Amino acid sequence: MGDAQVLGEFASPWRDPADRAAEREAKRAAVLRVAAEMFVARGYGRTKLADVASRLKTTKAALYTYFESKEAILVECYRLGDLAVREGVASAETTAGAGLEKVQRFIRCYCEVMTTTFGKCLNRIDDRELSPGARELVRGYKRDVDQLVRRLIALGVADGSIRPCDVRTATFLVEGAINWIGFWYDPNGPSGPAEIGERFVSLLSDGLAARK
Amino acid sequence: MGDAQVLGEFASPWRDPADRAAEREAKRAAVLRVAAEMFVARGYGRTKLADVASRLKTTKAALYTYFESKEAILVECYRLGDLAVREGVASAETTAGAGLEKVQRFIRCYCEVMTTTFGKCLNRIDDRELSPGARELVRGYKRDVDQLVRRLIALGVADGSIRPCDVRTATFLVEGAINWIGFWYDPNGPSGPAEIGERFVSLLSDGLAARK
Amino acid sequence: MGDAQVLGEFASPWRDPADRAAEREAKRAAVLRVAAEMFVARGYGRTKLADVASRLKTTKAALYTYFESKEAILVECYRLGDLAVREGVASAETTAGAGLEKVQRFIRCYCEVMTTTFGKCLNRIDDRELSPGARELVRGYKRDVDQLVRRLIALGVADGSIRPCDVRTATFLVEGAINWIGFWYDPNGPSGPAEIGERFVSLLSDGLAARK
Amino acid sequence: MGDAQVLGEFASPWRDPADRAAEREAKRAAVLRVAAEMFVARGYGRTKLADVASRLKTTKAALYTYFESKEAILVECYRLGDLAVREGVASAETTAGAGLEKVQRFIRCYCEVMTTTFGKCLNRIDDRELSPGARELVRGYKRDVDQLVRRLIALGVADGSIRPCDVRTATFLVEGAINWIGFWYDPNGPSGPAEIGERFVSLLSDGLAARK
DNA sequence: TATGAATGAGCTTTCATTCAT
DNA sequence: AATGAATGAAAGCTCATTCAT
Numbered sequence A, B, C, D: 001m002g003d004a005q006v007l008g009e010f011a012s013p014w015r016d017p018a019d020r021a022a023e024r025e026a027k028r029a030a031v032l033r034v035a036a037e038m039f040v041a042r043g044y045g046r047t048k049l050a051d052v053a054s055r056l057k058t059t060k061a062a063l064y065t066y067f068e069s070k071e072a073i074l075v076e077c078y079r080l081g082d083l084a085v086r087e088g089v090a091s092a093e094t095t096a097g098a099g100l101e102k103v104q105r106f107i108r109c110y111c112e113v114m115t116t117t118f119g120k121c122l123n124r125i126d127d128r129e130l131s132p133g134a135r136e137l138v139r140g141y142k143r144d145v146d147q148l149v150r151r152l153i154a155l156g157v158a159d160g161s162i163r164p165c166d167v168r169t170a171t172f173l174v175e176g177a178i179n180w181i182g183f184w185y186d187p188n189g190p191s192g193p194a195e196i197g198e199r200f201v202s203l204l205s206d207g208l209a210a211r212k
Numbered sequence E: 001t002a003t004g005a006a007t008g009a010g011c012t013t014t015c016a017t018t019c020a021t
Numbered sequence F: 001a002a003t004g005a006a007t008g009a010a011a012g013c014t015c016a017t018t019c020a021t
Helices: A004-007 A018-040 A049-055 A070-094 A101-115 A119-124 A132-159 A167-179 A191-206 B003-007 B017-042 B047-055 B070-094 B099-113 B115-123 B132-159 B167-179 B195-206 C003-007 C016-041 C049-055 C069-096 C097-114 C117-124 C132-159 C167-179 C194-204 D001-006 D019-040 D049-053 D070-094 D099-113 D117-125 D132-159 D169-177 D193-206
Strands: none
Touching: A018 A049, A018 A070, A018 A119, A049 A070, A049 D169, A070 A101, A070 A132, A070 B017, A101 A132, A101 A167, A101 A191, A132 A167, A132 C167, A167 A191, A167 B167, A167 B195, A167 D019, A191 B167, B017 B047, B017 B070, B017 B115, B070 B099, B070 B132, B099 B132, B099 B195, B132 B167, B167 B195, C016 C049, C016 C069, C016 C117, C069 C097, C069 C117, C069 C132, C097 C132, C097 C167, C097 C194, C132 C167, C167 C194, C167 D169, C167 D193, C194 D169, D019 D049, D019 D070, D070 D099, D070 D117, D099 D132, D099 D169, D099 D193, D132 D169, D169 D193
């Protein structure tokens, strides 16, 4: 029997440290979400912390409790986007089947990520806005993904499921096509993320040309 | 026999009015070129007119002789990029053959444009940096091209040279893949504009998948 | 007996919120006063915010905590001047007696206002320095006063206490004579505001000419 | 018999030096007139030489052929205004009759001057816009006139035609009332300069109050 | 005499960040 | 943890003036 039964429950004006931590985490997440949306909608440079704060019904200075700088917020946005992409890559890598099938799995996942706010951050926010240090970090993320995709395509070429082609160029083409989704995707538009993914798989796998 | 032979040629210290105009034009073009390069390299917001000026060995104020504002420079960059794209579109439209062939022609042209400085401006510089008026102008450019590409693809679908597909999605895919070239193309890299164009034509027409 | 006696008074390092607000108000007022003085002394255009700030031992940017722009400071100066004038007008309107007596009351009040800093702003600072919107606001102030004075004079003409005359011209004459005080009044000069008021009442009522 | 008859008249492409000088003078006068109008209409600080030039269908640089600086143009405007005032003063001084009559004569003249462009310059353009040197010059003009008017009024007081009053205050009152004309006079308004002058004479001489 | 171009000095405003409370 | 206030470091733009032609 715990103390609770002996002493009775009551609402302490001091919150549980766990509550505290959870609340802090929730607020931090809210900052990120709102900031990411505004960065995507207006661009990083034109988003003022004062606006982010006012959308959160708080003050500029309060944001510094959760992030050490505006740039740190952006870096975290990139990190979350990257995290989602890596999941897709991982699931692609573990997909059974030939290289082409792994690539197709990647395409599906990557398309979905590009319709999310943090996914859009990866490509819609110009990493040249960052300081050199942060820029290198972010470019590292992108380079990693790039390498992984190249590997998948090379695999497909090797196993004959993908036509012989310049792997570097093919990688850029696939990534570019999908990255661009972040610029045109509209959640209220005619097709949802999954449908877009299927169409991209089909078009990228089989091309535009009709088979004779 | 003219006076020249009698009097002898000499270099007048007064320049021809035509020379004057040509010099002005040359300077204006230099401003544009340098500014476009810096906008692409650093982003518009982070490019300071003072830096542009100093690269041109002149002063900030002198730039205002040629352009009425920083934004006007950017708008002109967009315009020049758009101009090049439209030429490509026009040549695609007049290409003989089925829809697919026209689209292929467009791909080749558009790829080349995206390796040029002004072409890169179209996609690498965020149009949200612009004032509402200018933004609408620039978005109009992009919308136009979009419509034209959709038309070409729809034509191909209609004449059977392109597989039945969602025209809107296919257009975004093709444009996105090519737009992205502006982000990775390196003039000192392994492949030149024409080669990239050929590879894009092949990959976009026939897809990644090997034919069984 | 309250706690104070038990615990003893002490100076808290935390200031009362009311103090806070009062301090803010005091600072805002100080900005206005210093700015108004400098606007009157040097002209609006030639007064630099940096100078205003340095006279207040603060920084340019700090001024923006209290006012959104240089123009907003000026508009507030005009408003305060106008406020004082309106009080005078109101007291003139409620003065018992014939129209002439009301006008005389107005003259006294208006003369006093014109010897104050904010009063001077009304006429010494050129309202053409303002943006169109603010200009209209300020001109509205002036028009209002003008109308009220015309009404008082017309009243006097109607009740026979003022000689028949062109009301519009008479209004301009009276206002002009008093407005001009702002250009010559010197607080260290031989006559104070009240004395000036009396002399103006006398001269404007009875004229220069000796009675035969 | 002159050469003309012997040699015949012809239109020389080289103009007469006198023509030259006359043309120069005409252009200089045009600059002054346009500048004065714009100074009065928009304020000195907000009038750009480029605008003055463009109204004259010439260039900014060309203005420097006629005046050494923007300030020099303004000083000349003041000088022309002052000249007109001095004529009025002179005619007042030579008017036969008592002091009051001289003052009345001055009022008439000064009213007329204040409806002219250069006259308006004297009061509508803030002399604080000038550099210290030029400012002293201009203030000298104004002081002179002031002294002269004081003298006239004192004369009237001495000869009994003007009521005993504080001469300094009376001078300021008269001048202020008239100076203000420059702020409200409208050439398309209901009364012309002469009529305004008569009304001012009447009001300033006999006052507002009805005689009992 | 006239001009197109260039310039330098200046000024308001913005905003991320810090600090005292 | 939160806030109101303060700050410094820009940066774009303006405009009278100068200069080469």
